[in-house]
Amino acid sequence: MTDGGGHAAVEQFPDRENQATPTQRCIFILSMKSCGSSVLQKHISRIAGAKLMAKTQHFENETLYWVKAAAVLGIPQVPMENSRVPISMPRAERLLRRMVSNNAPDYSGELETEADMFSAWSSLVRAGGGNFVEKSPHHLYQPKVVELMERYADQERSFDVRFIGLVRNPTDMLYSSWRRFGVLPEREERHWIRSYKLLRSFHERRPELVSIVRYEDLVEGKVDLSKMLGVERIKGSNAGKGVFHSASIRKWLSDSRFGYTPSAEALELAKAYGYTEEEVVNPSGGPWWLRRVPRAAAYAAFSRLPFAYQKRMKWSAKAIARR
Helix, strand or coil: CECCCCCECCCCCCCCCCCCCCCCEEEEEECCCCCCHHHHHHHHHHHHCCECCCCCCCHHHCCCHHHHHHHHHCCCCCCCCCCCCCCCHHHHHHHHHHHHHHHCCCCCCCCCCHHHHHHHHHHHHHHHCCCEEEECHHHCCCHHHHHHHHHHHHHCCCCEEEEEEEECCHHHHHHHHHHHHCCCHHHHHHHHHHHHHHHHHHHHHCCCCEEEEEHHHHHCCCCCHHHHHCCCCCCCCCCCCCCCCHHHCCHHHHCCCCCCCCCHHHHHHHHHCCCCHHHHCCCCCCCCHHHHHHHHHHHHHHHCCCHHHHHHCCHHHHHHHHC
């Protein structure tokens, strides 16, 4: 999991055993919210010429395809904080049909069975042409959804399916989630532990499908994504240094309003990803009820507003609609 310097090891995906690797890639980014998946998606799009989902109701080309597919299939999901996930079965089916119709109009199949969901997604990837990259952080919150995506990767043979697991310092992630969405850190931490235990297990079990990168290593330009993905880098693009935001690293150190520090369980998992105790533990951690609870209540109330009202509000407020 880590290299000799204590950082998460990153290697190019090996080819699947006894299978010629197709030239077209479908790349899934698995991460939690507030981990840098948006900038990673855009960077992969630039360096590999990868297409994004063109028409979707969600922000930043997110599809939420696999949580919707799971809802239609009756696969159980874990409720997310300040989120519409799990989506009801009728609504999920309606949204899937709209997305498929808008982006892959030639698809004429049903959306009822697991095989239907796999076929429809393949049609969406092919409709874009060339490499395709998708990130919907909602997916990693859901173990059963990741299992569904893994089964898809195993059966798809017309193009190469790969997963990039994106991890970030948990205190950075919890701080960002609290600042942007008002999510109580102790609640989001439970999601973080479950999600990144799942990612670690997925990587250890299926290294031919899954590679893990740390946001901090991307910031420092230590990861050559084109080499890792086995794609030819577009001329003029760089390895990532200067693309990712260094100002967001340990920003909580200068914010006296944030008094949370991760639990011992979260700290141990962070260490497994190469983070040190000094990087994760908040030295000013302590009681901060009046700072966190009212904020969380306000954002929770906002998340229950109809989507049409949320869209009318300024960007900083409606950001929570991404959840």
